[in-house]
Amino acid sequence: MITISTPVTRLLGIRLPVIQAGMSWASSSSALPLAVSRSGGLxxxxxxxxxxxxxxxxxxxxxxxxxxxxxxxxxxxxxGSDEVIDLLLARRPPVLIASQGGPRRYLERFRDAGTVCLHVVAGAEHARKAADAGVDGLVVVGAEAGGHPPPAMVTTQVLVRAVVSAVPEVPVIASGGIADGAGLAAMLALGAGAAQFGTRFLATWEATVHSDYKAAVLAAGVEDTRTIGHGLGVVRAIGNEFTERMERLEETAAALDVRRKEFQRASLKDAALHGRVREGKVEAGQSAGLVDAILPAAEVVERIVTEYRTALTRLPSPAVHSET
Structure with missing residues (x-):
């Protein structure tokens, strides 16, 4: 049994630095999380x-x-986030990953409950504030990510280095554009202690999204996602009729209320649960173009580890030359 020990794996008590992103509808069930945790990730x-x-x-x-x-x-x-927090405190999950808000709102109560608290950040400044608040670790999301990328659209490679440099004392999980073991190796080389995989786990047997949604992920290339909803809460999604309409409105500087109405007409639920992949928000990262098969989640984890080990063998060792 392979173990890859890092500050993140030691913090979380897991065997592998592979984190499955919490994805609405795809992992709003027990099947995918259980498959990944049983395989050594989170x-x-x-x-x-x-x-x-x-x-x-x-x-x-x-x-x-x-x-x-x-x-x-x-x-x-x-x-209803306050009610959700109360429920989680009663259930005491081993790990909480919180986003879209400040950690002081929840941190003390979850720490008292014995839960490890990770906070999602999109920049070095926010990372420093979260670290000062006392979070146990950070999830750093770069521009390549599906769903909600960072407002400044800084790439994962640059953002991870910036955060690791700003808060070297806090374990970091890198997220955005990572689909395989080579990507994991790259993130660990940048100073992260684990990588979060979202789009890769969308294309698994256990992900509870419509088969047409999974097919859209498989069909997408690395250039086929779009960021839309600027000024409304940007999302990255696979291009379809909805994104085309949004892009036209944004390019023509349509009024904000017009764009908001169009933006709210489509939903992730339409695509993920009902398979309306032409009209819904098919949220996925640029790494969709690196995904070529729908697999059991356990096999995805196994492949990531194998690819990681292969990536390490491709790295050249430095040659030392004696001076004459």
């Missing part, structure tokens, strides 16, 4: 779109399904 339940009773059921299923660490992702801006 599986993450996406609490964002879930009703309280559904979330309680999934948390109980996940806790009963493994003795290994797992996590919950909570966007703090979601409706």
């Amino acid at each position: 599986g993450v339940v996406a609490a964002g779109p879930m009703r309280l009773d559904d979330l309680a059921r999934v948390l109980d299923e996940t806790a009963a399904g493994t003795d290994l660490p797992w996590g919950v992702n909570l966007p703090l801006y979601r409706t």
